[in-house]
Amino acid sequence: MKRQEKIRNFSIIAHIDHGKSTLADRLLEATKSVSTREMEEQLLDNMDIERERGITIKARAVKVSYEASDGEIYDLNLIDTPGHVDFNYEVSRSLSACEGALLVVDATQGIEAQTLANTYLALENDLEIIPVVNKIDLPSADIDGVRHEIEEVIGIPAEDCPAVSAKTGLNIGDVLEKIVTDIPAPSGDEDAPLKALIFDSYYDSYRGVVVYVRVVDGSVREGTKIKMMNTGAEFDVVEVGYMSAFGLLPAKELCAGEVGYITASIKSVADTRVGDTVTEVERETDEALPGFKEALPMVFAGIYPADGAKYPDLRDALEKLRLNDAALTFEPETSIALGFGFRCGFLGLLHMEIIAERLEREFNLDLVTTAPSVIYKVTYKNGEVKYIDNPANYPSPDEISLAEEPIVKGNIITPTEYMGGIMELCKERRGIFIDMKYLDKTRVELHYILPLNEIIYDFFDALKSRSKGYASLDYELDGYRESKLVKLEILLNLEIVDALSFIVHADKAYARGRKIAEALKENIPRQLFEVPIQAAVGGRVIARETVKAMRKDVLAKCYGGDITRKKKLLEKQKEGKKKMRKLGSVEVPPETFMAVLKLDDE
Amino acid sequence: MEKRLGIYIHVPFCIRKCAYCDFYSITDFSILTAYTDALIAQIRAFRPLARGYLVDSIFIGGGTPSVLPARQIGRILSALRATFRVSPSVEITMEANPGTLDAENLAGYREAGVNRLSLGLQSADDGELARLSRIHTRRTFEESFLLARLEGFRNINIDLMYALPGQTEQRLADTLSYAVALGPEHISFYGLKLEPETPFGKDPTIASQIPDEDEQYVMYLSSVHTMESAGYTQYEISNFAKDGMECRHNLKYWHLDEYLGFGPAAYSFFDGKMFSYARDVERFIMNATDLRLLFDEYTVPSEKELAAEYVMVGFRLRRGIDVADYAARFGDDFDARYAKKMKPFIDRRYIVKTPEGYRLSLQGMLVSNYILSEILEF
Numbered sequence: 001m002k003r004q005e006k007i008r009n010f011s012i013i014a015h016i017d018h019g020k021s022t023l024a025d026r027l028l029e030a031t032k033s034v035s036t037r038e039m040e041e042q043l044l045d046n047m048d049i050e051r052e053r054g055i056t057i058k059a060r061a062v063k064v065s066y067e068a069s070d071g072e073i074y075d076l077n078l079i080d081t082p083g084h085v086d087f088n089y090e091v092s093r094s095l096s097a098c099e100g101a102l103l104v105v106d107a108t109q110g111i112e113a114q115t116l117a118n119t120y121l122a123l124e125n126d127l128e129i130i131p132v133v134n135k136i137d138l139p140s141a142d143i144d145g146v147r148h149e150i151e152e153v154i155g156i157p158a159e160d161c162p163a164v165s166a167k168t169g170l171n172i173g174d175v176l177e178k179i180v181t182d183i184p185a186p187s188g189d190e191d192a193p194l195k196a197l198i199f200d201s202y203y204d205s206y207r208g209v210v211v212y213v214r215v216v217d218g219s220v221r222e223g224t225k226i227k228m229m230n231t232g233a234e235f236d237v238v239e240v241g242y243m244s245a246f247g248l249l250p251a252k253e254l255c256a257g258e259v260g261y262i263t264a265s266i267k268s269v270a271d272t273r274v275g276d277t278v279t280e281v282e283r284e285t286d287e288a289l290p291g292f293k294e295a296l297p298m299v300f301a302g303i304y305p306a307d308g309a310k311y312p313d314l315r316d317a318l319e320k321l322r323l324n325d326a327a328l329t330f331e332p333e334t335s336i337a338l339g340f341g342f343r344c345g346f347l348g349l350l351h352m353e354i355i356a357e358r359l360e361r362e363f364n365l366d367l368v369t370t371a372p373s374v375i376y377k378v379t380y381k382n383g384e385v386k387y388i389d390n391p392a393n394y395p396s397p398d399e400i401s402l403a404e405e406p407i408v409k410g411n412i413i414t415p416t417e418y419m420g421g422i423m424e425l426c427k428e429r430r431g432i433f434i435d436m437k438y439l440d441k442t443r444v445e446l447h448y449i450l451p452l453n454e455i456i457y458d459f460f461d462a463l464k465s466r467s468k469g470y471a472s473l474d475y476e477l478d479g480y481r482e483s484k485l486v487k488l489e490i491l492l493n494l495e496i497v498d499a500l501s502f503i504v505h506a507d508k509a510y511a512r513g514r515k516i517a518e519a520l521k522e523n524i525p526r527q528l529f530e531v532p533i534q535a536a537v538g539g540r541v542i543a544r545e546t547v548k549a550m551r552k553d554v555l556a557k558c559y560g561g562d563i564t565r566k567k568k569l570l571e572k573q574k575e576g577k578k579k580m581r582k583l584g585s586v587e588v589p590p591e592t593f594m595a596v597l598k599l600d601d602e
Numbered sequence: 603m604e605k606r607l608g609i610y611i612h613v614p615f616c617i618r619k620c621a622y623c624d625f626y627s628i629t630d631f632s633i634l635t636a637y638t639d640a641l642i643a644q645i646r647a648f649r650p651l652a653r654g655y656l657v658d659s660i661f662i663g664g665g666t667p668s669v670l671p672a673r674q675i676g677r678i679l680s681a682l683r684a685t686f687r688v689s690p691s692v693e694i695t696m697e698a699n700p701g702t703l704d705a706e707n708l709a710g711y712r713e714a715g716v717n718r719l720s721l722g723l724q725s726a727d728d729g730e731l732a733r734l735s736r737i738h739t740r741r742t743f744e745e746s747f748l749l750a751r752l753e754g755f756r757n758i759n760i761d762l763m764y765a766l767p768g769q770t771e772q773r774l775a776d777t778l779s780y781a782v783a784l785g786p787e788h789i790s791f792y793g794l795k796l797e798p799e800t801p802f803g804k805d806p807t808i809a810s811q812i813p814d815e816d817e818q819y820v821m822y823l824s825s826v827h828t829m830e831s832a833g834y835t836q837y838e839i840s841n842f843a844k845d846g847m848e849c850r851h852n853l854k855y856w857h858l859d860e861y862l863g864f865g866p867a868a869y870s871f872f873d874g875k876m877f878s879y880a881r882d883v884e885r886f887i888m889n890a891t892d893l894r895l896l897f898d899e900y901t902v903p904s905e906k907e908l909a910a911e912y913v914m915v916g917f918r919l920r921r922g923i924d925v926a927d928y929a930a931r932f933g934d935d936f937d938a939r940y941a942k943k944m945k946p947f948i949d950r951r952y953i954v955k956t957p958e959g960y961r962l963s964l965q966g967m968l969v970s971n972y973i974l975s976e977i978l979e980f
Contacts, residue, residue, distance in 0.1 A: 387936055550815075551815055556795045561868070563915060567911060
């Protein structure tokens, strides 16, 4: 048997909570890669934040050996995929490294938008799809219904697909057999020049960047001079190997069809872009693999250290994160209100939240994050075109001849009973209805064109709250559209706070201005003087609130024992005050900048 | 010269816990005598450390000290006199709850040496008293107060509270005029603070019934006005007294003078150390003389910490900070350290210059936490 015939490369597609990680664990366990006892829960997701949020952010891969019922031993390479719309591109690259995918569907929930979107991606990549109905141990499991739905909605046979409980381990063997029998073996040309797909990479302080690749053609070993075809960067390979369940396992070479890693003293993940093709310098392959895209940030926000003196620390931290995250961009920015910080670009809101959280957690920084913004396209009267990612730089109306905003194609799947509320929400968010499709009797898929800036403000929350958590959204960027945009400015104590201003559709300026003023009033503690809060468009005040002057603290008694308590109380108060940002003469808690975003409309 | 010392005795027994109170107390009276014995043993154990001190104030607090029979109070005071040199003009305060007092025990306390009573009225409104789960009514309070007068107590404090759930300005004003009409020598006037480990603190509906900041502001100012007009001078944020009747013991806390506490949960600032005992009567009884087994906190504050604490408590006083005294005690220049930080508050008249130094204005006292957290460095 040729070596490639005993390799199976596959991913798992699943909606959040449908049990992808648990299934992955069971597969590893069933192949004896890990003993149950040694296994940490959810082995593949090995970042804290991922685990807490129950999602996989970065792809991971693992190789296991499986003795199939035909008596042969197969190498199974599981390539995990990120489960969020922010990381769509990474998902597509991970999928294109595989020949097949397990489509995991929760037997109690059915197909969700995210699953559907990724399944389409898999189909585009010509993957063999094996449906797996999971959670059949739950009393409300509807195995036949879900099978039927898979056939109906996706159009692939599911009649005899494995029905498992990843939680209890029931029928996991069926899945492994299906992987061997149904997923095609790779069929690369082992003698051709090296052609390998990068589907992930990370920075390791000892080895440099560890690049995860799928070798399509040829082979790579220590000493191979490699070249990244899109970035043009060249390196000498130091080590190749496999990703075992226990860590990196060095090997002599990686050959066509295999999944493994390469290290080559690479300093930055910027040189190892996901989707890029690795080839040999001496013997370049004719054509790079298709589908490479530069990861482009879509959402921008200012990130500032709560303590101005920590600016260099923040810069160092961002640089460290960028070693591992080519999609993160940042450049220095100065705000009158917040001092020195960075304008950072993210793939989406989740990406932004993750970065902010990692900065706080791993680098111990207190941050102030401003409202996220999309990139607006502004054509000036003099014909000049500018892309503006910072509301502070948005020009005054008399300079603008055309303002455009980014739009997305949105795809929402919801139980029919919430359809009305969701259509209303999309309308409120300036969505344009395209069409809809009934997936079955109870669920419908809605297609909308939506402005991206409406999605980045609490759209997910609103969607969830209007559908009791059942609706799901997937979207992709769809260019720019002309829009009546205005800059909404916020004044505290009669001074404009640049970090609080943002761009909004003219028709929504009034309502939003009012809500922000109210949210600020809720968030800003009383000061020693009265603080007027105003929202203004083009110099005209459209909403006003007032934070009354502080008049009285809690005047607790203070005797012997209370002195210690009093001191602790004052210390705590002082700690809290240290975190406050001074905007002019007004002290504002750092959460304020984000709180003005949480303007849930219900 | 002898150093002055205040003594605090904690009596952690109550007939029933009040809904707002988080002072340490228990309701099991079977160990009263054992407790008194333990207290006395602990007091005696301090004999080697008592040299060089003159006790000029003793404060018996609680809990409800008046659940102790006069004989036990007498034993405790005798033990103190046997251990420490006690000034002939010592102030001996005992807290007492109306409803636990009668002519007999009042006479007994007086005979034992108690010369100042602190009576918890809190409110003159029976509805509010019930709400606070106090054990007395306005009427029983009045009886206790008059009995104390008849038994010869010439120095009585009344504790009052404001910012109670559902309290109106009018009802507070009634409480104030009632208390003032009784003519005590001293009034303590506290804002209710919701403590997490109390029934009030745990009841999520209470917070919303408490008068808001603006109402409390008016309550405080009008109450200060009522008391000042009736001859009670405000000498501390929450304390008012007729001339010369300030509580000597409590002044020690605000002057950061030395005080020594006995009993579970008692605090001490003694010989440069600050320490407190665990809130556990049984442990106290078992180990009364082995302090190591009782300590809850024990610190030796630095000079700098002490200086900051001096400022923290000093600003509670109407007379404020005496910069010369500050310099003498800590060898530090108050103006150099604080002038810049105080400036915005001085500009807005929250802090006022005095001949001796600085004090908070009435407006400043109202936002004292804010001001102190701004200017202090611990």
